[in-house]
Amino acid sequence: MMRPARFPVSAALLRRLALASIIANVGIVVTGGAVRLTDSGLGCPTWPRCTDESYTATAEMGINGAIEFGNRLLTFAVGLIALATLVAVLLHRSRRRSLLPLAVAVFLGIPAQAVIGGITVLTNLNPWVVGLHFLASMAVIAAAYALWRRTKEPDGPTVAVVPAPLRTLAWLTTLVSVAVLVIGTWVTGSGPHAGDHGAARNGLDPESIAQVHADSVFLLIGLSVALVFAFRAVGATGAARAALVLLAVELGQGLIGFVQYLTHLPALLVGAHMLGSCLVLLATLSVQWSTRERRPAPASATSAGAATDAEAHPVAAAHS
Structure with a gap:
């Protein structure tokens, strides 16, 4: 059949x-x-x-x-x-x-x-x-x-390409990046762009929460700089390149953030800042992915999997 x-x-x-x-x-x-x-x-x-x-x-x-x-x-x-x-x-x-x-x-x-x-x-x-x-x-x-x-990636085991302390540093950078996004929503909720003239604000002081957001961005940039040099020190060129891209995106996003703050939040710059937030997230995930790689499953495991499939579906295997 x-x-x-x-x-x-x-x-x-x-x-x-x-x-x-x-x-x-x-x-x-x-x-x-x-x-x-x-x-x-x-x-x-x-x-x-x-x-x-x-x-x-x-x-x-x-x-x-x-x-x-x-x-x-x-x-x-x-x-x-x-x-x-x-x-x-x-x-x-x-x-x-x-x-x-x-x-x-x-x-x-x-x-x-x-x-x-x-x-x-x-x-x-x-x-x-x-x-x-x-x-x-x-x-x-x-x-x-x-x-x-x-x-x-192939289906197979994941192997680290950087030492464990640097993987921890990459995870810490990811957590801070997420925190920057979360705090950014607090800044937005305290600002003038509510989406409708009658919409409520979150009650936070705009200047104070904007300073907290800026401080978290400075921390993220510092961690990213550390990742660039640390990855280079251990010869992880792919990871260092990903960290350098993250740093460049952060600096661009930070520049937009400061300009929009100093120019009283023009809508066009706020929109660009939202796009930048997505790019920061993607660049952060790229760094996280660069600390490991997935290698093809060993041939023995592949053969064992094929044998298991054949045992489970003997009729299909006979006619394949």
């Missing part, structure tokens, strides 16, 4: 879809920022409908309604890319087991992020919920990045 034909999914297609998922999720963070920066956060005043009577924006709602509804539509586009990636993983039999958890996490993260976005509308843009919405997007981006990196 012949096996039914399967739709072929190449490793290159998997990588492209995973990369597209990263780009799409970064894009929706930027467009979500545009919603807030144009005071369109309540352009659709309810959720999941846009109004009590309609799922779509109406002409009477003006440009703010169109911007908010457009961002909601983009969620479906991001979800379709995540779905296509998930289907591709399911059809790519040799990588299904290793990639499926990450593909499912990215796919389920899209509706979860959308629900949090809906709650921000229902709570009249509560700044703490708005911050959670942003951080949920960061989590989806992290999962999408992990999926993309795994599509470029």
